[in-house]
Amino acid sequence: MRSVAIVGCATTKFGRSDKDVVGLLAEASLAAMDDAGLDGVRFDDVFVGNMASGEFEGISGLANLLVSELGLEPASAMKVEYTSGSGGAAFRAGWIAVASGQSELALVAGGEKMTSASTKEATEIIASLAHPWEKAQGVTVPSLAGLLARAYIARFGATREALAAIAVKNHSNGALNPNAQFQRRITIEDVLNSPVISDPLRVYDFCPITDGAAALVLAPVEAQPPAEKSVVVSGIGAATDTQTLQERADVLRMASVRVAGERAYRMAGIGPGDIDVAELHDMATILEVVESEELGFFPPGKGWDAAERGITKLDGPLPINTSGGLKAKGHPLGATGVAQIAEITQQLQGRCGPRQVEAGIGLACNVAGFGSGSIVTVLRRADHG
Amino acid sequence: MRSVAIVGCATTKFGRSDKDVVGLLAEASLAAMDDAGLDGVRFDDVFVGNMASGEFEGISGLANLLVSELGLEPASAMKVEYTSGSGGAAFRAGWIAVASGQSELALVAGGEKMTSASTKEATEIIASLAHPWEKAQGVTVPSLAGLLARAYIARFGATREALAAIAVKNHSNGALNPNAQFQRRITIEDVLNSPVISDPLRVYDFCPITDGAAALVLAPVEAQPPAEKSVVVSGIGAATDTQTLQERADVLRMASVRVAGERAYRMAGIGPGDIDVAELHDMATILEVVESEELGFFPPGKGWDAAERGITKLDGPLPINTSGGLKAKGHPLGATGVAQIAEITQQLQGRCGPRQVEAGIGLACNVAGFGSGSIVTVLRRADHG
Numbered sequence: 001m002r003s004v005a006i007v008g009c010a011t012t013k014f015g016r017s018d019k020d021v022v023g024l025l026a027e028a029s030l031a032a033m034d035d036a037g038l039d040g041v042r043f044d045d046v047f048v049g050n051m052a053s054g055e056f057e058g059i060s061g062l063a064n065l066l067v068s069e070l071g072l073e074p075a076s077a078m079k080v081e082y083t084s085g086s087g088g089a090a091f092r093a094g095w096i097a098v099a100s101g102q103s104e105l106a107l108v109a110g111g112e113k114m115t116s117a118s119t120k121e122a123t124e125i126i127a128s129l130a131h132p133w134e135k136a137q138g139v140t141v142p143s144l145a146g147l148l149a150r151a152y153i154a155r156f157g158a159t160r161e162a163l164a165a166i167a168v169k170n171h172s173n174g175a176l177n178p179n180a181q182f183q184r185r186i187t188i189e190d191v192l193n194s195p196v197i198s199d200p201l202r203v204y205d206f207c208p209i210t211d212g213a214a215a216l217v218l219a220p221v222e223a224q225p226p227a228e229k230s231v232v233v234s235g236i237g238a239a240t241d242t243q244t245l246q247e248r249a250d251v252l253r254m255a256s257v258r259v260a261g262e263r264a265y266r267m268a269g270i271g272p273g274d275i276d277v278a279e280l281h282d283m284a285t286i287l288e289v290v291e292s293e294e295l296g297f298f299p300p301g302k303g304w305d306a307a308e309r310g311i312t313k314l315d316g317p318l319p320i321n322t323s324g325g326l327k328a329k330g331h332p333l334g335a336t337g338v339a340q341i342a343e344i345t346q347q348l349q350g351r352c353g354p355r356q357v358e359a360g361i362g363l364a365c366n367v368a369g370f371g372s373g374s375i376v377t378v379l380r381r382a383d384h385g
Numbered sequence: 386m387r388s389v390a391i392v393g394c395a396t397t398k399f400g401r402s403d404k405d406v407v408g409l410l411a412e413a414s415l416a417a418m419d420d421a422g423l424d425g426v427r428f429d430d431v432f433v434g435n436m437a438s439g440e441f442e443g444i445s446g447l448a449n450l451l452v453s454e455l456g457l458e459p460a461s462a463m464k465v466e467y468t469s470g471s472g473g474a475a476f477r478a479g480w481i482a483v484a485s486g487q488s489e490l491a492l493v494a495g496g497e498k499m500t501s502a503s504t505k506e507a508t509e510i511i512a513s514l515a516h517p518w519e520k521a522q523g524v525t526v527p528s529l530a531g532l533l534a535r536a537y538i539a540r541f542g543a544t545r546e547a548l549a550a551i552a553v554k555n556h557s558n559g560a561l562n563p564n565a566q567f568q569r570r571i572t573i574e575d576v577l578n579s580p581v582i583s584d585p586l587r588v589y590d591f592c593p594i595t596d597g598a599a600a601l602v603l604a605p606v607e608a609q610p611p612a613e614k615s616v617v618v619s620g621i622g623a624a625t626d627t628q629t630l631q632e633r634a635d636v637l638r639m640a641s642v643r644v645a646g647e648r649a650y651r652m653a654g655i656g657p658g659d660i661d662v663a664e665l666h667d668m669a670t671i672l673e674v675v676e677s678e679e680l681g682f683f684p685p686g687k688g689w690d691a692a693e694r695g696i697t698k699l700d701g702p703l704p705i706n707t708s709g710g711l712k713a714k715g716h717p718l719g720a721t722g723v724a725q726i727a728e729i730t731q732q733l734q735g736r737c738g739p740r741q742v743e744a745g746i747g748l749a750c751n752v753a754g755f756g757s758g759s760i761v762t763v764l765r766r767a768d769h770g
Contacts, residue, residue, distance in 0.1 A: 001487070046625075052445060059513060059517070060436065060510075061467075061468045061515075061628070061753065063466075063753075064467075065628055067625045067758075068627055068632075072625070073626055073641075074640065074641065074644045078477075079466040081447075081463070082449075082462070082464060096487050100386060102485070125439070128446070129445045130446075239458075240431075240449060240452045240458045241458055243446070243449050243450055255458070368449060373452075
């Protein structure tokens with residue numbers, strides 16, 4: 001397999017958009033091509049990450065629509081759907097295409113237009129990713145997060161404030177990201193006084209409904225002129241876990257995150273201690289905590305404490321979700337996995353302005369369903385030891 | 386890239402099923418695993434081809450649901466959506482994963498459950514793959530096929546009977562395929578007297594609404610014990626064309642089929658004259674004609690004549706759609722591309738019973754949208770010169 005470089009990346013502004021999903025994907029793609037300094041290029045492959053344009057907007061055939069919108073014919077194309085992990089899975093498909101030598105230049109674009117549906121409709125569409133057995137019990141994704149938070153607090157003695165601290169941190173980071181949906185700082189009290197969604201979790205523990213897209217341009221490292229700031233995919237891993245929580249040996253473990261992480265670390269030849277910055281899938285605050293444990297950043301049951309002590313803040317030793325995360329940047333389902341990789345790429349390139357951290361190696365963790373699948377990617381600055 | 390073998394394949398019965406799409410996919414997958422002689426295996430990757438389980442059944446997260454149903458965790462997984470080309474695109478993703486060395490054993494399963502929707506709803510869902518500009522004019526996929534047939538007849542002097550002959554041939558082949566939806570022979574008169582759908586095309590020119598699934602097991606050739614009847618992927622190509630017909634230089638040319646075919650032939654080191662048997666994407670009779678020209682089997686404007694003269698019949702020099710094709714076997718959108726490859730595999734292995742033809746090299750052509758994307762695969766029997 002060849003080494004693959006990310007030669008261009010971009011995201012749209014996340015939030016509420018007047019564009020449809022095709023317009024969002026095209027905007028991000030053109031910006032990523034511009035970022036790569038490409039003009040009139042011919043892509044071999046186009047991968048689109050999207051969960052539910054059919055349900056949200058009555059649009060299918062997204063891969064062809066994007067190719068057509070950008071005039072990229074006769075590139076090969078496909079859409080990858082992996083619920084909230086669609087972007088990460090599309091990135092992995094693009095990486096395999098380029099790494100294998102099948103593709104010399106690939107576009108990976110992820111996007112979702114969610115505000116065209118009402119909140120109730122959107123909740124229904126998102127709930128369709130749950131197992132029919134769980135769905136039949138009225139389970140929605142937020143309710144699973146509530147169960148997890150309750151169990152976590154009970155077993156590990158975590159404080160409610162520790163979870164709130166994650167929302168506060170991610171809002172603080174989002175306030176420094178012009179493309180984030182929320183650019184307003186909040187306090188612990190704001191979180192604790194917000195309406196209950198799924199006890200003990202409240203409105204401010206959850207990511208919002210978001211429109212947005214992100215795009216990456218991938219090419220073999222060998223084809224690129226050596227550049228100090230070029231970013232290389234040094235590890236990637238994907239794995240599945242059971243679809244229902246009831247089948248998991250331990251409801252507080254996310255095996256798909258752990259296995260995908262192990263696979264990515266092994267490929268990169270590194271361990272968790274080598275990661276300088278990470279984007280995790282904080283659909284709810286509790287998930288950032290559990291994922292940070294599964295990825296080996298903190299021991300099991302200690303993630304909450306690390307968050308409360310500020311370890312994962314912008315100026316801490318391991319900044320997590322510098323972009324604002326799903327919580328504050330927003331979570332356009334199919335865009336998220338791609339946007340996470342765009343954020344890490346820009347952090348490694350030193351292009352993040354007021355939210356810039358010092359980093360040579362970064363990690364992105366994109367989760368499908370409620371932990372039923374994960375894709376973990378490790379990126380490295382080419383000039384980093 | 387490593388050489389990839391198809392070590393197991395299966396399809397469900399096509400038609401109307403009581404199972405949901407997950408049940409159909411699982412049935413086909415278990416049969417393909419059984420066909421491969423696998424027991425308690427660990428797949429590295431699972432690729433699911435499906436267009437619209439969300440719209441048809443309110444089910445998303447299909448890749449995880451299938452993994453969970455079969456207990457294949459922690460395999461990597463993703464769903465590939467490429468409208469009616471979803472199965473072919475999923476196969477290509479699986480092929481790249483194994484060929485690249487990323488995966489030692491991959492499952493590719495395609496399926497669709499369509500009869501849960503009314504015919505009107507299904508037509509709406511399928512029409513969502515058209516470009517919004519075309520859709521706004523009331524365009525549906527059958528209406529595009531009618532336009533194409535009218536233009537083809539006008540320019541090339543084709544007879545209406547020639548198109549009917551394709552439906553008659555495919556029904557005749559379907560009658561020999563126990564998994565085909567229609568197992569009833571029809572006559573030219575049946576076609577010409579059937580109700581008009583999109584003039585000059587009639588009911589019997591079109592594929593039906595179908596439930597069904599198909600699955601393939603892929604492994605590197607090097608890992609397989611040499612077997613006389615093993616089947617190898619010798620060429621694969623994918624390409625896109627403009628989404629709208631109005632943007633094409635010639636409405637009667639399908640550039641995505643031509644370019645995908647050229648790419649597949651080049652990789653296989655062969656030409657159209659080397660193909661012994663083919664499965665084409667006959668969503669409507671006219672499409673089998675045009676595709677047979679784009680793939681170089683017949684000169685432009687001569688495909689209809691070849692069909693009328695019986696060249697493509699089971700006992701002709703180039704049998705096309707021995708399975709019954711989309712027309713008679715049925716067209717469960719996401720299943721089709723996988724089922725086509727299963728049919729070619731079984732033909733090369735001599736396992737097709739009364740519809741068996743003599744073949745060492747076969748081709749499958751799966752089309753997305755109305756020619757906006759195509760995947761062409763060339764398969765070869767390992768012992769074939």
